[in-house]
Amino acid sequence: xSEKEHDEFSGTETTGHEWxxxxxxxxxxxRWWLWTFYATIIWGIGYMILYPAWxxxxxxxPGLLGWSSRAELTEEIAAARDEQRELxxxxxxxxLAAIRADQDLFQFAVAGGRSxxxxxxxxxxxxxxxxxxGYPNLNDDAWLWxxxxxxxxxxxxxxxxxxxxxxxHYSEMPAFGRDELLDxxxxxxxxxxxLSLSGLDHDSAAAARGQAVYQQECSxxxxxxxxxxxxxxxxxxxxxxxxxxxxKDTIVDVVTNSRRGVMPAWGNRLDDATIKKLxxxxxxxxxxxQEASNQSPEGGE
Numbered sequence: 621x622s623e624k625e626h627d628e629f630s631g632t633e634t635t636g637h638e639w640x641x642x643x644x645x646x647x648x649x650x651r652w653w654l655w656t657f658y659a660t661i662i663w664g665i666g667y668m669i670l671y672p673a674w675x676x677x678x679x680x681x682p683g684l685l686g687w688s689s690r691a692e693l694t695e696e697i698a699a700a701r702d703e704q705r706e707l708x709x710x711x712x713x714x715x716l717a718a719i720r721a722d723q724d725l726f727q728f729a730v731a732g733g734r735s736x737x738x739x740x741x742x743x744x745x746x747x748x749x750x751x752x753x754g755y756p757n758l759n760d761d762a763w764l765w766x767x768x769x770x771x772x773x774x775x776x777x778x779x780x781x782x783x784x785x786x787x788x789h790y791s792e793m794p795a796f797g798r799d800e801l802l803d804x805x806x807x808x809x810x811x812x813x814x815l816s817l818s819g820l821d822h823d824s825a826a827a828a829r830g831q832a833v834y835q836q837e838c839s840x841x842x843x844x845x846x847x848x849x850x851x852x853x854x855x856x857x858x859x860x861x862x863x864x865x866x867x868k869d870t871i872v873d874v875v876t877n878s879r880r881g882v883m884p885a886w887g888n889r890l891d892d893a894t895i896k897k898l899x900x901x902x903x904x905x906x907x908x909x910q911e912a913s914n915q916s917p918e919g920g921e
Contacts, residue, residue, distance in 0.1 A: 733901025761907035779885030797876030
């Protein structure tokens with residue numbers, strides 16, 4: 621039996637394999653590593669036997685234990701819904717004012733409304749409900765169509781200028797310039813008057829001329845003092861809150877071309893309980909107003 625060769629640099633025994641003058645050293649893996657590797661193989665085989673593992677045409681092997689992550693999730697959801705049954709029934713069966721007055725129902729509604737808002741409303745109103753140009757901020761107390769529970773419920777359920785809902789809020793501002801109801805000079809003057817209503821920088825002489833135009837063409841919706849009219853969705857013009865922008869160029873453009881934003885009617889997309897939760901959540905953001913009238917048991921109209 622010939623003596624095995626050892627590498628002259630490391631002193632390690634060689635395997636006898638050689639490629640292009642490079643000799644393979646006989647350096648076996650540590651025994652603990654090999655046993656760990658064998659154990660993982662055994663564990664993997666056991667897992668495939670006990671749990672769903674091999675894909676089939678329309679399903680997978682069920683495994684001896686019959687465990688399923690989907691079944692487990694279904695059970696957890698069912699258990700959670702069972703725990704919430706009393707609260708869900710409270711939302712279903714109580715008017716908005718009663719939900720708002722009950723602390724447990726209120727907290728449950730706010731939590732559910734926050735989730736529904738994140739799915740359906742942040743695309744326009746933002747994740748913090750602060751809105752954007754053309755999309756109202758829901759955190760303040762400047763409401764186009766009213767900020768009571770009843771008002772908010774109606775707006776969510778029936779939408780704004782949503783033609784497929786016959787109870788939708790609807791109003792239409794004339795395009796004074798595009799439809800040639802006012803000339804450019806009149807529009808410029810009335811824009812300066814609108815700026816004066818909210819105390820912004822303006823041309824006093826132009827605002828004086830624009831006042832007469834405003835009283836004739838605009839006050840029927842925005843009121844003589846610029847305080848707006850919620851029954852028409854006409855915004856107040858005498859504060860610092862602007863839906864499209866408070867600079868003169870923007871005001872001129874709005875008066876010239878009008879604006880008529882649309883909000884979907886969620887009544888045919890969301891169930892009534894979800895609309896109630898959204899109503900409570902929006903009302904609780906900071907600008908919600910006290911009810912002016914009693915609500916119906918069905919929801920708030």
